Amino acid sequence: xxxxxxxxxxxxxxxxxxxxxxxxxxxxxxxxxxxxxxxxxxxxxxxxxxxxxxxxxxxxxxxxxxxxxxxxxxxxxxxxxxxxxxxxxxxxxxxxxxxxxxxxxxxxxxxxxxxxxxxxxxxxxxxxxxxxxxxxxxxxxxxxxxxxxxxxxxxxxxxxxxxxxxxxxxxxxxxxxxxxxxxxxxxxxxxxxxxxxxxxxxxxxxxxxxxxxxxxxxxxxxxxxxxxxxxx
Amino acid sequence: xxxxxxxxxxxxxxxxxxxxxxxxxxxxxxxxxxxxxxxxxxxxxxxxxxxxxxxxxxxxxxxxxxxxxxxxxxxxxxxxxxxxxxxxxxxxxxxxxxxxxxxxxxxxxxxxxxxxxxxxxxxxxxxxxxxxxxxxxxxxxxxxxxxxxxxxxxxxxxxxxxxxxxxxxxxxxxxxxxxxxxxxxxxxxxxxxxxxxxxxxxxxxxxxxxxxxxxxxxxxxxxxxxxxxxxxxxxxxxxxxxxxxxxxxxxxxxxxxxxxxxxxxxxxxxxxxxxxxxxxxxxxxxxxxxxxxxxxxxxxxxxxxxxxxxxxxxxxxxxxxxxxxxxxxxxxxxxxxxxxxxxxxxxxxxxxxxxxxxxxxxxxxxxxxxxxxx
Numbered sequence: 001x002x003x004x005x006x007x008x009x010x011x012x013x014x015x016x017x018x019x020x021x022x023x024x025x026x027x028x029x030x031x032x033x034x035x036x037x038x039x040x041x042x043x044x045x046x047x048x049x050x051x052x053x054x055x056x057x058x059x060x061x062x063x064x065x066x067x068x069x070x071x072x073x074x075x076x077x078x079x080x081x082x083x084x085x086x087x088x089x090x091x092x093x094x095x096x097x098x099x100x101x102x103x104x105x106x107x108x109x110x111x112x113x114x115x116x117x118x119x120x121x122x123x124x125x126x127x128x129x130x131x132x133x134x135x136x137x138x139x140x141x142x143x144x145x146x147x148x149x150x151x152x153x154x155x156x157x158x159x160x161x162x163x164x165x166x167x168x169x170x171x172x173x174x175x176x177x178x179x180x181x182x183x184x185x186x187x188x189x190x191x192x193x194x195x196x197x198x199x200x201x202x203x204x205x206x207x208x209x210x211x212x213x214x215x216x217x218x219x220x221x222x223x224x225x226x227x228x229x230x231x232x
Numbered sequence: 233x234x235x236x237x238x239x240x241x242x243x244x245x246x247x248x249x250x251x252x253x254x255x256x257x258x259x260x261x262x263x264x265x266x267x268x269x270x271x272x273x274x275x276x277x278x279x280x281x282x283x284x285x286x287x288x289x290x291x292x293x294x295x296x297x298x299x300x301x302x303x304x305x306x307x308x309x310x311x312x313x314x315x316x317x318x319x320x321x322x323x324x325x326x327x328x329x330x331x332x333x334x335x336x337x338x339x340x341x342x343x344x345x346x347x348x349x350x351x352x353x354x355x356x357x358x359x360x361x362x363x364x365x366x367x368x369x370x371x372x373x374x375x376x377x378x379x380x381x382x383x384x385x386x387x388x389x390x391x392x393x394x395x396x397x398x399x400x401x402x403x404x405x406x407x408x409x410x411x412x413x414x415x416x417x418x419x420x421x422x423x424x425x426x427x428x429x430x431x432x433x434x435x436x437x438x439x440x441x442x443x444x445x446x447x448x449x450x451x452x453x454x455x456x457x458x459x460x461x462x463x464x465x466x467x468x469x470x471x472x473x474x475x476x477x478x479x480x481x482x483x484x485x486x487x488x489x490x491x492x493x494x495x496x497x498x499x500x501x502x503x504x505x506x507x508x509x510x511x512x513x514x515x516x517x518x519x520x521x522x523x524x525x526x527x528x529x530x531x532x533x534x535x536x537x538x539x540x541x542x543x544x545x546x547x548x549x550x551x552x553x554x555x556x557x558x559x560x561x562x563x564x565x566x567x568x569x570x571x572x573x574x575x576x577x578x579x580x581x582x583x584x585x586x587x588x589x590x591x592x593x594x595x596x597x598x599x600x601x602x603x604x605x606x
Contacts, residue, residue, distance in 0.1 A: 129319060136319075
């Protein structure tokens with residue numbers, strides 16, 4: 001019990017003193033996961049919307065593949081990104097393995113199907129007659145898609161939360177492709193693993209608290225925004 | 233004759249191998265109100281989508297304001313923006329009533345100040361100004377449909393498409409909104425295409441009525457003409473001709489046709505060749521119901537220029553405004569009487585009664601003239 005209590009006390013001390021090592025790791029985590037989420041959004045939203053609004057041969061297969069991506073094991077992602085970026089791998093010449101870029105790539109691969117799948121579901125649940133109604137009010141195709149996304153904004157925010165939540169808390173793939181290099185590719189999750197192994201529970205707890213805090217803050221902000229749009 | 237605002241020629245619409253619509257020639261004059269009626273699956277919605285330039289037809293062409301429409305062209309959007317549509321379901325977006333009404337103007341890039349100037353009068357006109365800033369999802373069904381109508385009319389369209397706009401509303405709301413809307417339509421010169429399942433709406437709303445049946449035009453004409461002279465049995469059934477009695481023409485001369493309907497012969501105005509089998513169409517409200525005169529107990533036929541059918545009362549069905557009396561005259565016959573007339577007649581099931589009608593009240597449909605299926 002003492003172990004936990006001391007750890008917690010020291011952790012809070014580290015946080016309030018603004019330990020530069022801990023803060024640096026936290027900021028890097030936010031940056032990398034945020035970037036991966038943003039890049040995923042840029043691709044997932046158009047992709048999910050297109051699949052939701054069009055009919056083409058093989059669509060069901062594609063939807064199944066996207067949904068399978070929801071439960072893609074991060075370790076598998078880590079493995080394949082590692083192999084691809086390996087010195088003798090197909091993209092080895094880029095020399096990206098054990099760089100922050102590699103982490104963003106792995107997180108992007110994990111995040112993309114999550115946001116795509118939830119976007120697809122969000123757009124699909126809108127009454128298909130609304131599309132015709134918008135068109136009959138003179139909406140161009142981009143305007144119509146914009147309005148549909150606006151209508152689906154609540155489930156879309158859930159998609160963003162789910163995507164960001166999946167990558168900020170990801171550890172396996174990040175460890176494999178990033179390598180946990182201090183001041184370079186060490187993020188909150190991998191640092192927590194390392195400090196725990198070293199028995200530095202106070203630092204591990206401090207890192208965990210920050211991780212929880214970030215997860216909570218992001219979710220809280222998005223939820224507040226989301227609930228504002230909810231009609232009594 | 234001015235140029236039609238919308239016209240279609242040699243139109244065919246197929247989904248896969250199934251042909252759902254085939255219209256050779258149909259045009260809509262500027263400023264007229266057309267009601268489009270037909271059963272589900274008759275091709276109404278498909279025709280509406282094609283006329284609204286939302287779906288290109290498989291074959292044939294659409295002309296808007298005298299110009300052929302190229303559905304692949306970017307200019308079609310500009311044409312579409314001269315139209316507006318209202319659906320059965322108001323389909324409002326998650327925003328305020330004002331913003332919903334402003335939607336089409338925003339799509340057209342109208343400036344914010346201009347939008348306010350144009351939207352507010354329509355909110356007033358539809359009595360929804362007090363809901364201006366309310367979220368559209370919390371207003372009642374009638375208010376939502378008012379919002380949807382305002383949203384279309386604020387665009388000052390050349391053509392207005394109304395797809396059963398009142399059918400989801402409860403009767404008092406529907407009647408109120410229908411009356412208001414008719415008044416508004418009278419003030420504007422917008423060309424209106426209106427689909428409905430409701431016979432009364434079709435009768436009061438349209439300058440002309442188009443009946444679609446299994447993807448083809450079954451009849452096109454003034455509503456009153458279609459009500460009195462339906463071209464086929466399906467049209468007759470749709471417009472409420474409840475009595476459709478099969479018979480055979482036995483004689484034709486001097487614009488009068490004698491029809492054998494089994495036990496009796498009746499005389500009807502028209503011209504159909506002898507030997508032709510026909511359907512004798514009689515609207516229940518055109519029949520004069522009376523207690524059977526004892527001397528005429530089985531002498532049905534013509535009396536004093538009137539056709540008379542004598543029979544036994546089978547059923548009495550009260551409705552909100554009148555009483556429906558079903559007689560067995562060898563064939564079932566339905567007559568409609570007012571409550572006052574019904575009380576005076578003192579009819580009960582089992583009583584003998586007679587219905588009479590003049591030669592001009594009946595209408596003959598030659599059989600075998602039905603629209604062939606696609």
